Amino acid sequence: MIVQPSSGTALITGASSGLGATFAYHLAALKYDLVLVARREDRLRNLGDRLSQRYGVRTEIFPADLSSDAGIIQVEERIRARNDLTLLVNDAGFGGGGPYFRADIIRGADMIHVHVVATARLTRAVLPQMTERRRGAVINLGSVAAFYVLPGSVLYGSTKAWVVAFSRGLAHELKGTGVRIQALCPGFTHTEFHDAPEFEKMKDTSIPGFLWMPADKVIEKSLRALARGKTVYIPGLRNKILASLPRIPFAGPIIRRIARRHE
Template structure:
């Protein structure tokens, strides 16, 4: 018998699973012994991913056609997370980006980006976390982006949405780690997926040396999860850079507890 059929790590629910990073997570997690619930808008592509995973790994796969920008569809996925006791892992992968500057961006598209990139992962995390605590453990993986730190790199709303995902993940870790719930933020750089076509700039237009294969990105993300990382940045070559950044951020956060403005502002007021 295939070893994957005798290993059961529970069920992983993956959003945005019909292509790209989400589809690769489906393959890799099935190989690790997870059954799958795959969520995306395109049912035909979801069925294709499900068929490939089942043939390759022999795991049970359920597909859920849902547009996470629609409240009723989102509520349906929330309900699955709240009520399916087999779920041990949530991968919040669904999202889209943009490369246009603020003055050239359509505000309705930006509002939809917030719905998908911010509201959906928030609500799904809120659905999963209490259920995981009640079940004694679970893992929430949130796909963020390096633009969550380098917010000037692409569209500002996209950068802000991924900064939110990073902060949410760190807060989840802070509040829930002691309760047996793990949280990981994955910050890809430029990755070879159709994300770039949707954003308005094909990745083939980027320098080839900065574009990572999607398979390599997901494998690195899973290696980071195995290593216990809360924040995994696959393209960052020296992890000391991140550790120094985090140490500086945490040190700065301890310097805000003052009831009076800093002298530099008082001096200006007096003048």
């Protein structure tokens, strides 16, 4: 049984697959109307139609590329124009990149846009309507990677560390306003995230099965934690242990050696 944080309308970025689409299912089941954002319009449309038919909720499809300022501004404007959001899920993201000194800087800048600029700007766009109504929540997708020094994924880890720090600071600022913030930090989760060619080795071999979590479980746990008001939330005991490993003396070099095998 999922605990309902508060119903209303939720805007989800990255809703065309994985954790974002799973958020959409869970929130539709809780009777949220939805605004679904990502680049692949056909996927959003299929999802929106299915959720409307199954749960009787209203769904709006809003295709946008969050790696561009233009795409981010379009979503910001939609958030302000609707003026009815009770939940924003900043989920859109992607991984990979390889060693930074060899990395494609355009892809890197895209990652900063999707993980950092879009999260900061969309959150800023939605907060005035939420604080005025004294009701609402923002869930920002971090990662267990936020707690690591990860050679080969430096930009990924550091943008996710920003998500965690941003959410922590914001949660303090918003105390007493009725608005909740969550940095959701999953570990290895079955989605399309690891379908990128650079994750081929990781998928097939070296990550033990017990470390993977189904997307459904991540979302159920996230929504329960939101109802409890947990700001930095790591779903599951195994992921909590994973996230705390970097604080253990001598664990750092071992983790970095494993990470280098995936470069």
